[in-house]
Amino acid sequence: MAEPVFPRLTVVGFGLIGGSVARAAKAYGLAGHVTAADNSPAVRTRVRELDVVDAVADSLAEAVAEADAVVLSVPVGESGPVVQAMAPFLKPGVVVSDVGSVKAAVIAAVTPHLPDHASFVPAHPVAGTEFSGPDAGFAELFADRWCILTPYERSTEAGVAAMGRLWQGFGARVETMAPRHHDLVLAITSHVPHLIAYNIVGTAAHLEEVTQSEVMKFSAGGFRDFTRIAASDPTMWRDIFLNNKDAVLEMLGRFSEDLSSLQRMVRFGDGDGLFELFTRTRAIRTGIIAEGQETAAPDFGRRKG
Numbered sequence: 001m002a003e004p005v006f007p008r009l010t011v012v013g014f015g016l017i018g019g020s021v022a023r024a025a026k027a028y029g030l031a032g033h034v035t036a037a038d039n040s041p042a043v044r045t046r047v048r049e050l051d052v053v054d055a056v057a058d059s060l061a062e063a064v065a066e067a068d069a070v071v072l073s074v075p076v077g078e079s080g081p082v083v084q085a086m087a088p089f090l091k092p093g094v095v096v097s098d099v100g101s102v103k104a105a106v107i108a109a110v111t112p113h114l115p116d117h118a119s120f121v122p123a124h125p126v127a128g129t130e131f132s133g134p135d136a137g138f139a140e141l142f143a144d145r146w147c148i149l150t151p152y153e154r155s156t157e158a159g160v161a162a163m164g165r166l167w168q169g170f171g172a173r174v175e176t177m178a179p180r181h182h183d184l185v186l187a188i189t190s191h192v193p194h195l196i197a198y199n200i201v202g203t204a205a206h207l208e209e210v211t212q213s214e215v216m217k218f219s220a221g222g223f224r225d226f227t228r229i230a231a232s233d234p235t236m237w238r239d240i241f242l243n244n245k246d247a248v249l250e251m252l253g254r255f256s257e258d259l260s261s262l263q264r265m266v267r268f269g270d271g272d273g274l275f276e277l278f279t280r281t282r283a284i285r286t287g288i289i290a291e292g293q294e295t296a297a298p299d300f301g302r303r304k305g
Contacts, residue, residue: 002029005166006095010035010067012060012082014047015233016128017099018073019137021170022053027139030169037063038134046134060086067091069162072098077239080109092117095159099125101186101236103150103179105243111154119159122150122179124186125172130231143171150179180247187247192255194237195248197229 009031011022018036025031036053037060038044047056057063064070064086074082079098090096096118100106103122114120127145129136147167151160164174177185204223241248265273 002169004032005030005162005169006069007032008035008066008068009033010037010057010063010070011053011073012037012063012070012086013073014038014043014134014137015073015132016136016141017125018071019047019052019134020127020139020141021071021073021099021137023137023139024142024170025166026052026054028169030166031069035063035067043134050134061089064094065089065091067094069095069097069166072096072100074098075235075239076100076102076106076243079106080113083110084113087113087115087118090115090118094118095121095156095162097121097123097163099123101190101240102244103182105183107150107152107154107179114154119154119156120152121155121159121163122152123163123167124148124150124182125167125170126186126190127172128232130228132233140171142167145172147172147174148182149174149176150182151176152179183244183247184250187244187251191240191244191248192251194229194232195241195252196255197226198237200226201230 009022009025011018011025011034014022014036018038022034022036025034033055034053035055035057036044036047037057038047044056044058047053060082067090070086070090072079072082076098079100083096094117096110096114097120098106098110100122101124103124107120107122110120125142125145125147127142127147129141147170149160149163149167160176167174200223262274262277264270265277
């Protein structure tokens with residue numbers, strides 16, 4: 001078991017990511033004491049039943065008063081108000097972090113409320129499943145996945161180093177990026193794909209000539225994968241698009257241009273152009289597998305467990 005990075009860690013928000021952070025901190029001995037906080041009484045009750053943390057706090061003041069580190073696992077749109085509410089109770093030297101998929105907007109929302117004696121180290125673990133809620137988390141979620149830290153002027157060197165050790169202790173591979181660069185990268189690798197998934201599933205739902213039962217019955221791999229992505233938490237993704245809209249709109253513009261080019265290839269029978277595009281994009285898929293971010297094993301939706 002690893003040496004604790006923080007004597008006392010508080011996780012605010014106990015869904016998939018927050019629950020996994022808390023479970024991993026306990027399982028790997030990375031925090032001496034783990035406290036959970038959530039604004040839902042039902043979630044707090046369930047976390048107590050699960051018995052995966054040392055304490056469940058009924059208020060933010062109680063949750064953060066003795067914490068050496070606080071990890072926010074709330075929708076990105078709530079980050080500023082949550083920090084504002086807990087700021088008076090943060091002790092000197094505390095490291096505050098988050099797990100949001102957007103960084104520049106979160107930094108802008110959090111910084112005005114951050115006490116001078118606190119360090120904010122924004123983080124984004126690039127991991128997850130389509131499940132949510134206090135039961136969804138598991139300690140191994142971050143193993144061999146990336147966690148991107150986006151330090152800025154309110155991030156102390158000690159805080160960045162400690163957060164890096166915490167995520168490495170979870171089994172994650174830690175990368176550092178500038179906040180706005182992170183948002184641009186994630187817009188194309190995560191945000192726009194989710195937007196496309198929501199859109200295409202919605203398109204299928206509105207096709208009058210295809211019944212809902214036929215869509216479900218004959219879902220091939222592509223559509224089935226889109227539905228998996230589109231099952232993600234609506235509140236989280238609403239906030240992501242509202243808070244990373246500049247980068248998302250830039251990537252959507254590029255996507256629309258490329259889609260128009262592809263449409264012309266299909267319309268005019270440009271087989272050579274289609275073959276060249278598909279060959280180039282297939283190489284990207286091969287690179288993703290080579291980076292350990294996916295497996296090459298075939299899966300036609302029949303895998304169990």
